Amino acid sequence: MYEHMTYDFILQRMLSRVPDTIDKREGSVIYDACSPAAAELAQMYIELDINYNLSFVDSASGDYLSRKTAEFGVNRAGASPAERKGLFYNSANALMDVPLGGRYAIEDLTFVVKEKISTGTFKMACESAGTVGNEQFGTLLPIDYVANLSRAVLVEVLVPGEDEEPDDQLRERFYAAVNEPPFGGNVADYKQRINAIPGVGATKVYPVWQGGGTVKCTIIAADWEPPSPTLVDEVQTIMDPTDNSGLGIGQAPIDHVVTIVGVSGVTIDVETTLTLAAEVTPGQVQADVEAVIASYLLELRKDWANQQQLIVRTAQIDARILTVTGVEDVAGTMISGSATNLILEADEVPQRGEVTIHG
Structure with missing residues (x-):
């Protein structure tokens, strides 16, 4: 100006x-x-x-953007801790129970025993908020002595940790709240409520999917992977507990019977024939080709909630492979054994499988 x-x-x-x-x-x-x-x-x-x-949402950033959106009741989501599964074994290599509240270390992170899932299997909460809690796998070391404990292992991610909401995401959520006002259990209301739950990345809402008063909501996790059963159960309990379905005990309106499900992952195997630069072998470009394909599939998963159904396109895979150093041409690409585009179902998302390169 x-x-x-x-x-x-x-x-x-x-x-x-x-x-x-x-x-x-x-x-x-x-x-x-x-x-x-x-x-x-x-x-x-x-x-x-x-x-x-800094006085306008479309150009503000940082704390100024947070203060501006807060005027309309849209607050920046803070970082949330990851919830992981921990396995605990005794000297006989059998699963054993450990005290709740116990603290265990892995690298620079500390996890706390939060809830028992089954014998020797516990839900662990990371003390450090953010995606850092999703990254480590392997041996846990007890900070305090635990009798009869031989080893502890940190395994799958139950609820992904999330970093503080970035400016672009907050701005997008603000526009959605203003332009699509949530009210009384409409589609916008369900999306905004469920997306605000820690660990949820995006949501599709299917109203009256089994008749009046029924609502189906499909979610994808915040790490853009199919959600764990634990996350699905947590969202179900928050929105409409199954034991009191339709009674308005959760966030869903009275008489709304809500079913929460997760997206299904479809493994995508890619086979491609490449023309490589002189003295370049398929093995030298294997990791880079796998990385660009994984990046493309991640883009599709992030856009899942905005599309009726996802399409994995051979042309898009070819275009990304051509950006890899050492690749001069792509002679042909097969997706899961077919040379045509792969059309997924409405609640399916692609996950990278085997990548085979012919030079």
């Missing part, structure tokens, strides 16, 4: 107000008197432009 208010522009405008009978050349008294003031005014306009942009 104030881009034209530069130092030179302001200085010349100031000098234009001085009569021509006075010496206004560089180095003159009037020039040297106006120059510092013009510099300060130019800096003021820069800061004014910054503050102007």
Whole structure:
């Protein structure tokens, strides 16, 4: 808005107000008197432009964006801790129970025993919030002595940890709340409520899917993978507990019988024939090709909630493979044994399987 208010522009405008009978050349008294003031005014306009942009949702960032969206009741989601499954064994290599509240370390992270799932199998909560809690797998070391414990292992992710909501995601959620106001159990209400639950990445809502008053909601986890049964159960309990279905005990309106399910993962095997640069072997590009295919499938999973059904396209895979250094051409690509695009069902998402390269 104030881009034209530069130092030179302001200085010349100031000098234009001085009569021509006075010496206004560089180095003159009037020039040297106006120059510092013009510099300060130019800096003021820069800061004014910054503050102007920080006053609107489409251009604000950081705390300014948080304060602006909060005026409309849309608050930035904070980081949430990961919930993991822990296995505990005694000296006979049999599963054994351990005390709730016990703390165990892996690398720089600490996990706390939160809830018993079955004998020797417990839900573990990471003390550090964020996606960092999703990354480590393997041996857990007890911080305090646990009698008869031989080893402890941290395994699958039950509820993915999430980092603090980034600006773009907060802005998108703000526009959704303003442009699609949630009310009384409409589709927008279900989406916004379920997406706000820690561990949930996105939601599809199917109203009256088994007649009046029934609602089916399909979710994908925050790490853009099919959710664990634990996460599905947690969302079900929050929205409409199965023991009191339709009674309005959860967040769903009275008489709404809500069914929460997770997306299904479909393994995508890719077989491709490549023309490689001189002295480049298929093994040298294998990891990079796998990475670009995995990135493409991740893009599709992130867009799942916005599409009626996902389509894995051979042309898109070919285009991404061509970006790999050492690949000169793609002669043909097969997706799960077929040379055509793979059309998934409404609640299916693609996951990378085997990638076979022919040189």
